[in-house]
C-alpha cells in the first residue's frame with residue numbers, strides 16, 4: 001500500500017499543511033495531481049498521447065456505484081428480475097431538486113445482466129423517497145448476501161476463471177472475499193431456489209492477514225458451502241495439501257502401483273492470484289492515493305507478487321488455469337510479474353480470452369516498459385545490465401532492483417504473448433483501473449509411443465513414476481514422504497516436502513535455464529511448526545454417523561438414508577458441549593483428515609447446519625439433543641429432510657410469522673394451525689407456497705426454519721434476514737424488529753432504523769462461532785412465551 005505523508009510539498013501536490021490533504025479520502029478535484037505518477041506513467045507509454053488527458057480526468061471522477069446480484073444462478077435471476085421489472089421502472093423519470101435521475105443500468109459485459117451501475121450521489125439516495133426505498137432494498141439484500149457491492153473491474157477475474165462445480169479451486173489472496181463469493185457461486189451453479197447442491201469440487205480461500213480472514217469468513221457465510229475451506233497462510237509458501245489416492249483422479253493407464261500410493265499432493269484446476277498491489281487503479285475510490293503514490297510501492301511488491309504467482313503455478317494441474325490480477329496499472333506489478341513467472345517455470349502459456357466478455361473494453365498488455373530506479377522517477381536504464389553497470393560495488397549490494405523489474409527482450413515478449421494480458425483504464429468504461437492475465441498449464445503433448453524414452457523405461461519396469469524424486473537438502477530422512485516423480489499420466493503430483501519455506505528475500509532469477517523448482521530452505525523460526533504453534537483455532541472432529549447427536553438429528557428431521565452423516569464435524573475442544581454441527585463434502589473431509597489443521601492454519605471449513613437450541617424450552621423437555629436446523633444450513637440439508645419434519649403453509653402464514661416474534665398457533669388459519677398443533681415441540685421446516693396477499697406477491701416457493709413451542713411458533717431467521725425478506729416480498733419492513741426500532745426512534749431514543757443505513761455502511765463481522773442473532777428480544781426463541 002502506498003506510504004503515507006511523504007509527498008513533496010510542491011504546488012500541484014499540495015503541502016502537508018494543506019487542509020485538502022488532512023483527510024486522505026476527501027480531496028478536492030484541483031488537488032488530484034501527482035507529478036511523479038504522471039511522469040512515471042507517461043514514461044511507460046501506457047496510452048496514446050491523445051488519450052492522456054481523458055485518462056487523467058477520468059481518474060479524478062468519483063467512481064459510480066456498482067453492484068452484482070449474487071447467489072446461485074437460479075436465485076440470482078429471480079432477484080435480478082425484481083430489480084429490472086420493479087425497481088428500474090419505478091425509478092425511471094424520478095426528478096430530484098429539478099434534475100432527472102437515471103435508474104441503474106446493467107453493466108454490458110457482465111453475463112446475464114446480473115451486474116449494475118448507477119450514478120447517484122449519497123445525498124440523493126438518502127433524500128429522494130423513491131431512491132430511499134431502492135436504497136433500503138439494496139442495503140438489506142447486501143446484508144443477507146443477495147447483492148454484492150463490488151467494483152465493476154473487481155468482478156472480472158472470477159469470470160475469466162470459468163469455475164465449474166467439480167473444480168478444485170484456490171483463491172490465494174482472498175480477503176475481504178468479494179471474488180471468493182463469485183467463485184463459490186460458480187461452484188454452486190446447480191443450486192436451486194430453495195436448496196443447495198453438494199458440489200464435488202472445492203474452494204480454498206486463503207489470506208495471510210489473520211484479521212482479514214474473518215472478513216472472508218463473514219463474506220463466505222452469505223453463501224454457505226460444504227465445499228469451502230478458509231486458511232491463513234502466506235500464499236508464496238503455501239504448503240502442499242495431502243490427499244489420499246481415493247480422492248485422486250488418475251488418468252487412464254496409470255500404473256496400479258502408482259495409484260496405490262497412499263498420499264498425493266492436491267493440485268488445483270483453477271487458481272486466483274488477486275495479489276496485494278499498490279492499488280493505483282483504485283484512485284477514483286481512494287483519492288488519498290493521489291497524495292501518497294510512489295513508484296517504489298510497485299517496485300517493492302513485485303517480488304512478493306512473483307513468488308505468489310510462481311507458487312500458484314506449482315500447485316496447478318495440467319490443463320488448469322490461473323488468473324493473475326491487480327488493481328494497479330503499473331507494468332512492474334503486472335506484465336513484469338507475468339513475464340518473469342513464465343520465464344522461470346516452463347510449461348505454461350498466456351491464454352487469449354479477448355473475446356470472452358463481449359462489451360468489455362480493454363487494452364492489450366504492454367511489451368515494453370521502463371522501471372524507475374528512484375522514487376523521483378529515473379527511467380533512463382533500458383535494461384537491468386545497464387543499470388547494474390551504472391552502480392559501484394556497494395550500491396550494487398544495496399540495490400533492491402531485480403532483473404525481472406525490466407521487460408523481457410522484444411522477441412521473448414512476443415513469444416510469451418504479453419499482449420494477451422488485459423489492461424482496463426478508467427476512461428474506457430467509467431471504471432477503476434485493473435489488470436488481468438490468464439495463464440494455462442499446457443497439456444502434455446505425447447510423442448508417438450514407440451519413440452519415447454518413457455515407453456522404453458516402462459518396458460524395463462522403470463516407469464518415471466517409479467523413480468524417487470531427488471531429496472532436497474532441507475529434507476530430513478524420517479520426514480521423507482512417499483514421493484513420486486511427476487508423471488504425465490497422473491493428475492496429482494506427489495507430495496512436496498513439508499517443512500520448507502522459500503527464502504523470502506532472495507531475488508527471483510529469471511534465468512530459464514535454472515531448474516523450475518525454487519530454491520527451498522528452512523528459514524530460521526519460519527517452519528510450518530513455528531507458524532502453527534501460534535494457531536489457536538479449535539480443532540476439527542468428525543463425529544461418527546451413529547453418534548447420538550447425529551442419530552437424533554436424523555430422527556428429528558426425518559433425514560433420508562443418503563444423508564452424509566459421516567461428513568459432520570464439530571469444532572469444540574474435547575469434552576465441551578457440542579453447540580454446532582458443520583457439514584463438509586467428501587474432498588473437504590479428506591483434506592481435514594489427512595492434514596494437520598494447524599499446519600495449514602485452517603480457520604473454518606464447510607457450513608454450519610444444526611445448532612443446539614439452548615433455551616428453557618429445550619431444558620424443560622429434558623432432551624439434550626435438541627438441535628435445530630439453522631437458516632444458513634437449511635439449503636444444504638433440505639434435499640435430505642423427510643416429510644415428518646416439514647410443514648406446508650400459505651403466504652398469509654408467512655406474514656403472521658414476519659410480523660410477530662412468537663405468534664400463537666391459534667392465530668393461524670387452517671390447515672396450518674392443526675398441522676402445527678399436532679407436531680411435537682421442536683425445529684421444523686416450512687414450505688410456503690407462492691401466492692398473492694394484497695399488493696404483495698410471493699412468486700416462488702420459500703423454505704424457512706421454524707421453532708414450534710407449546711402454544712406459539714417462531715420464524716428462525718436473524719432480524720436482518722427477516723427485514724431483507726420483508727422488503728423483497730412486501731415492499732416494506734413489516735417485521736417486529738422494525739416496528740420496535742421505529743417506536744424507539746419516535747420516543748427519541750438513539751437507535752437508528754434499519755432503513756436509515758447506507759449501502760456502504762460497514763457490515764458487522766460475526767466472529768462468534770455460535771452467533772445467531774434471532775429476531776427476538778432474547779434470541780432464545782419461543783422459550784420466553786411462558
Ligand SMILES: C[S@@+](CC[C@H](N)C(=O)[O-])C[C@H]1O[C@@H](n2cnc3c(N)ncnc32)[C@H](O)[C@@H]1O
Nearest residue numbers: 173174175176177178179208209234235274276
Ligand atoms: C487485493 S487484496 C485481495 C482482494 C480479494 N481477492 C477480494 O476480491 O476481496 C490482496 C490481499 O492479499 C493479502 N495478502 C498480502 N500478502 C499476502 C501473502 N503473502 N499471502 C496471502 N495473502 C496476502 C492481503 O491481506 C489482502 O487481503
